[in-house]
Amino acid sequence: GENVEQHPSTLSVQEGDSAVIKCTYSDSASNYFPWYKQELGKGPQLIIDIRSNVGEKKDQRIAVTLNKTAKHFSLHITETQPEDSAVYFCAASDSGGSNYKLTFGKGTLLTVNP
Amino acid sequence: NAGVTQTPKFQVLKTGQSMTLQCAQDMNHNSMYWYRQDPGMGLRLIYYSASEGTTDKGEVPNGYNVSRLNKREFSLRLESAAPSQTSVYFCASRELLPANTGELFFGEGSRLTVL
Numbered sequence: 141g142e143n144v145e146q147h148p149s150t151l152s153v154q155e156g157d158s159a160v161i162k163c164t165y166s167d168s169a170s171n172y173f174p175w176y177k178q179e180l181g182k183g184p185q186l187i188i189d190i191r192s193n194v195g196e197k198k199d200q201r202i203a204v205t206l207n208k209t210a211k212h213f214s215l216h217i218t219e220t221q222p223e224d225s226a227v228y229f230c231a232a233s234d235s236g237g238s239n240y241k242l243t244f245g246k247g248t249l250l251t252v253n254p
Numbered sequence: 255n256a257g258v259t260q261t262p263k264f265q266v267l268k269t270g271q272s273m274t275l276q277c278a279q280d281m282n283h284n285s286m287y288w289y290r291q292d293p294g295m296g297l298r299l300i301y302y303s304a305s306e307g308t309t310d311k312g313e314v315p316n317g318y319n320v321s322r323l324n325k326r327e328f329s330l331r332l333e334s335a336a337p338s339q340t341s342v343y344f345c346a347s348r349e350l351l352p353a354n355t356g357e358l359f360f361g362e363g364s365r366l367t368v369l
Contacts, residue, residue: 141313149294172355183258183344183360184297191355229297233354241312242358244289246296 142167142234146245153220154253161248163230164212172233173206173213174242177226184229188215220252256280260345260361267335267368275330275364277345285350286328287312287358288320290341297344303328304350335368342366 143166153159165173174189190197190204190213197204201220206213217224227247234241258279267273279286288300299312301320309320317339319331328347332339343364348356 146296174357176358181362183346183362184358185360186357189355189357241299241302243299243313244297246294 142170142232142241142243144230144232144243144245146230146248148248149246150249150251152251152253155220155222157220159217159220159224159250159252161215161228161230161250162212163214163232163245164210165232165243166211167232167234168208168211170232170234172242173204174231175202175204175215176229176231176244178229178247179226187228217250220250222252222254225250225252258345258347258359258361260343260364262364263362264365265367267332267366269336269368271335272331272333273335273366274332275343275345275366276327277329277361278327279345279347279359280326281347281349281359282325283347283349283359284325285348285356286322287346287348288318288328288330289344289346290314291344291363292341300330300343332366335366337368340366340368 146163171192176184177187178184203216230245231242284305287302289297303322306325345361346358348358
């Protein structure tokens with residue numbers, strides 16, 4: 141099955157700085173890569189996703205890049221704000237017979253200091 | 255907009271007791287999932303139901319059973335709870351779209367402690 145590695149596990153930045161979280165995946169057939177944000181005490185929520193036929197996608201202050209050859213994808217948050225503080229999870233779709241599943245990374249705790 | 259509703263939100267069990275976590279979604283989604291979240295381990299899939307009438311094991315199914323009661327409801331049962339099952343459990347649902355896409359919608363979680 142798919143294996144997703146996520147780094148760093150914790151990240152602390154000053155308000156206004158950029159934050160980058162990186163993930164690698166093992167299954168070259170994976171074709172869908174979402175990112176979820178989890179605020180304290182809540183369930184994760186989708187913030188952005190990218191399909192394997194696209195190299196980059198942006199939505200206001202967040203962007204995701206995908207390098208299929210290297211099998212890694214990254215989340216970029218610019219002009220960080222205190223409300224960006226949360227746990228972020230990357231995920232990759234399973235291919236083949238288990239194509240209903242998403243495999244998640246272990247998460248990154250982002251802290252934005254005012 | 256209720257979305258995905260899980261009950262109970264908190265539960266304390268003794269080793270060997272049984273319990274069922276309930277989950278219901280009102281978005282008419284075909285696929286439903288149970289994940290557990292442990293510190294440093296991320297979200298790990300326990301069981302999933304691709305569509306009404308089907309269930310399949312995920313990454314960590316041992317010690318759990320599930321029932322897809324109907325299209326709306328997907329329950330998770332612990333037959334004989336163990337301290338290793340202390341965790342936060344999340345139910346999720348989605349409409350599976352082409353190329354295995356489709357947003358997962360999560361409930362707010364059920365915090366289970368097994369003493």
